[in-house]
Amino acid sequence: MEQFKIETIAPLSVAGFDLSFTNSSLWMLISLLGVAGFLFVGTARPQLVPGRWQAAVEYLYDFIRDMLRENVGKDGLRYAPLIFAVFIFVLACNLLGMVPFVHSFTPTSHIAVTFGLAMIVFILVVIVGFARHGLHFFSLFLPEGTPLFVAPLVALIEFLSFLSRPFTLAIRLFANMTAGHVLMKVFGGFVVSLGAVNIGLGIIPLGVNVALTALELLIAVVQAYVFALLASIYLNDAVNLH
Amino acid sequence: MPQFDPASFVSQLFWFGVFFALLYFAVVRPTLPKVGKVIDARETQVSGDLDRAEAAKGQADAIRTAYDDGMRQARDAAQAAVAAARDAAATAADARLKQLAIRLDADADAAAASLELARASARAGLEDIVTELTTQAVAKLAGIEVSAADVSAALAQR
Numbered sequence: 001m002e003q004f005k006i007e008t009i010a011p012l013s014v015a016g017f018d019l020s021f022t023n024s025s026l027w028m029l030i031s032l033l034g035v036a037g038f039l040f041v042g043t044a045r046p047q048l049v050p051g052r053w054q055a056a057v058e059y060l061y062d063f064i065r066d067m068l069r070e071n072v073g074k075d076g077l078r079y080a081p082l083i084f085a086v087f088i089f090v091l092a093c094n095l096l097g098m099v100p101f102v103h104s105f106t107p108t109s110h111i112a113v114t115f116g117l118a119m120i121v122f123i124l125v126v127i128v129g130f131a132r133h134g135l136h137f138f139s140l141f142l143p144e145g146t147p148l149f150v151a152p153l154v155a156l157i158e159f160l161s162f163l164s165r166p167f168t169l170a171i172r173l174f175a176n177m178t179a180g181h182v183l184m185k186v187f188g189g190f191v192v193s194l195g196a197v198n199i200g201l202g203i204i205p206l207g208v209n210v211a212l213t214a215l216e217l218l219i220a221v222v223q224a225y226v227f228a229l230l231a232s233i234y235l236n237d238a239v240n241l242h
Numbered sequence: 243m244p245q246f247d248p249a250s251f252v253s254q255l256f257w258f259g260v261f262f263a264l265l266y267f268a269v270v271r272p273t274l275p276k277v278g279k280v281i282d283a284r285e286t287q288v289s290g291d292l293d294r295a296e297a298a299k300g301q302a303d304a305i306r307t308a309y310d311d312g313m314r315q316a317r318d319a320a321q322a323a324v325a326a327a328r329d330a331a332a333t334a335a336d337a338r339l340k341q342l343a344i345r346l347d348a349d350a351d352a353a354a355a356s357l358e359l360a361r362a363s364a365r366a367g368l369e370d371i372v373t374e375l376t377t378q379a380v381a382k383l384a385g386i387e388v389s390a391a392d393v394s395a396a397l398a399q400r
Contacts, residue, residue: 001243006250017252024250025257032261036269043273046280048287054277061277080278085270089262110245112254120262178245 003181004109024113027105031092060088064228071232075239082124083235086117087228094177094220098213108223109177111170118169121231125165129238140241169230176223180216184209372397 010021042057050058064084068076090108097106107113129137141158142151187209195202244250373393380388 004244006244006247006254017256018249019253019256021257022250022253024254025261028257028261032265032269035265039269039273043276046276048280048284050280054280057274058277058281061274062281065278081270081274082266084274085262085266088270089265107254107258110250110254112245112251113258116255116258116262174245178243 001182003105003185004178006110023103023105024107024110027096028093028107028113031089031096031107034096035088035092060084067229068232068235071229072236072239076232076235079124079128079235082120083228083231086120086231087224090117090173090227091221091224094224095217097177097181098216098220106177106181108173109181111174114174115166115170117173117227118166121169121234122166124231125234125238128235129241132239133241137238137241140237165234169227173223173227176219180212180219184212184216187212369394369397 007023008020009023009026012019012021038053039057042053044053046054061080061084064087065077065080068080068083072079093106093108093113097104097109108117129140133139141155141162143154143158146154187205190205191202191209194205373390376393376397377388377390380386380393
């Protein structure tokens, strides 16, 4: 589990809390800088006929906007920048964690970070829900047409499932990233141990690891997509109440 | 697993909050709306262009119909002019023919009259010759002197 170890780079303590700048912070910073570079270059001089960088930014932004338009409707487009920020942050962290040889670290393989991301979505949903519907937002917990005698039970279940959303959102991303990285590490270990027995035997887990790398890249993108998709589906509840 | 070590949670959440806030407020907010604006501008431009193209097509169609109408009118007018010219030419020819016929009739009448005149004078001359011939023949055959007046009277009796 050495690849998930948090290493302090610059110790910092404020009011008894340990706020040290760690390798996790470093890779979040690198992700931030990468995304910032991408976005600033892509939108430096926006033109009607886009250049390559602008086309790339537009492609991703359109992707998020289409997702919101489909799942939330026209009202959802207001939240496109925030969902885009969540998406691109998860994507950058996931992908940069796959860079070999540079002691890369995947912040999204840590539940604290994924929980932070999930809470952003959760808080957004709660704020938007109450802002748009006031106390009527609670009707989310009682689907229309529920028979009266099961209403308390249904409301309780709906409420718990609503509360569990940030946890499932956080755990899904964290578990996917962690499992993938562990798997790669395990097969990497096989390469060494089997290669020590016979150099030919080491080829097999190496080949598996090549395939796993491709799979991990896919999962890195898919999980960012899933995170943004679920965020927009939850947002739909807040905007349209089922 | 280091993921479940709460010791690093505060630091991770703190830096996550800092960087995400930076990402959202300092990177995404200032940049993305620009692209969104461009995308919207492009959409309006494209739909505007399509509308203009539609209008231009309508105009072209109208011009085309007007052209067709003009052509048809011109063709009709030309045909009418040709027909009128043909009629005028035909009437003119008829008139000339009629005139010619009248003149020819007149000529023919004149010729007939002069022929008649010639025939009459010839007949008159013939009478004189016949009278003279008769006088001489009578004188030579019968030895009777007959005056020309008697011969003419005798000829006229027949």
